[in-house]
Amino acid sequence: MSGEDNIFNRLTPRQRTLAGLVLALSNFMVVLDLTIANVSVPHIAGNMGITPDQGTWIITSYAVAEAICVPLTGWLAQRFGVVKMFISAMIGFGLFSVLCGLSMSLSMIVVCRIGQGLCGGPIMPMSQTLLLRIFPPERRARAMGLWAMTTLLGPAMGPIIGGYISDNWSWHWIFFINLPIAVLCVFAAMALLRPVETETARVPIDKVGLVLLVFWIGCLQIMLDIGRDHDWFADPLIVILGVLAVIGFLAFIIWELTEEHPVVDLRVFRHIGFTSGVLSLALCFGAYFSGIVVIPQWLQSSMGYTATWAGIVTAFTAMAALMSAPIAARMMSRVDPRLMISVAVLWLGLMTLWRAHWTSSIDFWSMAAPQFIQGFAIPFFMIPLTTLTLGSVRPEETASAAGLQNFLRTMAIAMATSLVLTGWGDGQRVSRNELAGVLQPADTQSALANIGMSTDQIRQIISNIVDQEALAIAVDHIFFISAMILFVAAALVWLAPRPRANVDMSAAH
Known part of the structure; x- marks a missing residue:
């Protein structure tokens, strides 16, 4: 057996365990930052004097930058070594986290979040690669189970951790807390992982493809983020961004299909x-994260919830997912993954449809119930979907397929965030106009006037009630659309043939 085949023997069992925990922790930190800022957007917006809509750039800038950098992970690992790149990415992530916390303006925090995303993008696939590298084949399933749990738990725990920090300390600390974790992971990686460094080679990089990728994604995401404020395609700027995104996308596809070493192997x-x-x-x-994004915003802006309690509502999903994950892992080898995925996504869609009937008078536990019940389905579609996609390609294509899968997942989150918040705002305006058209406030006005309220006070109270109801109706519309999307996704998986029994994940950078 070659040294490369049994490279895991370079570490003792204790070192492997410690290294595995460090890699899982680093992955948790990166995926946590996808959602930790969600509930803090109102705090940040108020502190910086910007609108909550502008504050969503803090979320989408990180996700887009992370998505763009994911396809580069394989080239970076080959060119500089996976351990060196992992350590460098952790250092950059920690530094940009501090700069995010020190930001005093929207432009500064968006730039720093982009830097944070560019450094965080490679950490997730490289931590996965290193886990597969340091553990023997018989222990890789357990190691990947730990890694998968951090991937699952991070986004679900982000809102509650971010909410607690924002309410009890300040929003700056949702970024500062990354520094000690990054420092710990850097020093632990330097001490434990250097013996398992990969060989380096001068491999070519698709510079044109990378530029086109950044160009069309940047144009598309900016269009989605500012479209609402500019009345969409009534504004020439949005039209120009849309045209540039389409041209860039088509040029990207043509180039990548003809390039010998494409940055994204289409x-x-x-x-x-x-x-x-x-x-x-x-x-x-996209559908799942629409709820993670819109629920905290709605609860804080309309329902009087603090950031902490808004985060707790979403955290119930993580609790249930932790309970069902071991069951999902055991069923993987016994049940057709297409059946597991389809049933789980249908279950998720039904729970989303349940939430489409929420009202402005709903209580905490009525919201927590569907959140908790839907959590049981999460592991049953997340883990099998990876097996289904990677099991459908040739073994030598696994690395390209895994990178493209991570890229599309992260881009779906970024685009869903922009579209959901835009749709929520537009839906609120439409619902408000409809409610105002059918409202008969005479009895309410008379009752309030009888207790001594002025005309202006009465109008303000009625306006607030209409706004609250309109926001709730708009949230219900978001959930209904998300449920329909999930039902379509449940059917899509049956287009795939049953994947091969054994999927080699060792190449999935």
Whole structure:
């Protein structure tokens, strides 16, 4: 057996365990930052004197930067070594986290969040690669189970951790807390992982493809983020951004399909199993994260919840997911993954449809119930979807397929964040106009006037009630659309053939 085959023997069992915990912790930190700022946006917006809509740039800038950097992970690891790149990315992530916390303006925090995302993008796939590298084959399933749990738990725990910190300390600390974790992971990686460093090689990079990727994604995301404020395509700026995004996207596809060493290997889309799997994955993550984004915003802006309690509502999903994850892992080898995915996504869609009937008078436990029940389904679609997509391509294409899968998942989150908050705001305006048209406030005005309220006070109270109801109706519309998307995703997976029994994840950078 070659040294590369049994490289895990370079570490003692204790060192492997410690290294595994460090890698899982680093992954948890990065995926946590996808959602930790969600409940803190009102705090940050108020502190900086910006609107909550502008504050969503803090969320989307991180996700987009992370998505763009994910396809570069394989090239960076080959060029500089996976351990060196992991350590460098952790250092950069920690430094940009501090700069985010020190930011005094929207432009500064968005730039720093982009830097944080660029450094965080490679950490997730490289931590996965290193886990597979340091553990022997018989222990890799357990190690990847730990890694998968941090991937699952991080986004769900982000709102509650961010809410508690924002309410009890200040929003700056949602970024500062990354520094001690990053320092710990850097020193632990330097002490434990250097013996398992990969060989380096001068491999070419697709510079044109990378520029086109950044260009069309940047134009698209800016269009989505500012479209509402500019009345969408009534503004020439939005039209220009839309045209540039389409041109850049088409040029990107043409170039990548003809490039010998593409930054994103689009050829894997020829496999129907991969295509249907990643489309289902993107739809599921977009619909799932729409709730994670909109619920804290609604509860804080309209329902009088603090950031902490808004985060607790969403955290019930993580509790249930932790309970069901071991069951999902055991069923993986016994049940067709397409059946597991389909049932789980249908379950998620039904819970989302349940939430589409929330009202402005709903109590805490009535919101917590569907959040908790839907959590049981999460592991049953997240883990099997990876097996389905990667099991549908040839073994030598696994690395490209895994990178593209991570890219599309992260982009789905970024785009869903922009679209959901835009749709929520537009839906609120439409619902308010409809309510105002059918409202008969005479009895309410008379009752309030009888207790001594002035005309202006009465109008303000009625306006507030209408606004609150309109926001609740708009949230229900978001949930209804999300449920329909999930039902489509549940059907899509059946276009894929059953994947091969054994999927080699060791190449999935």
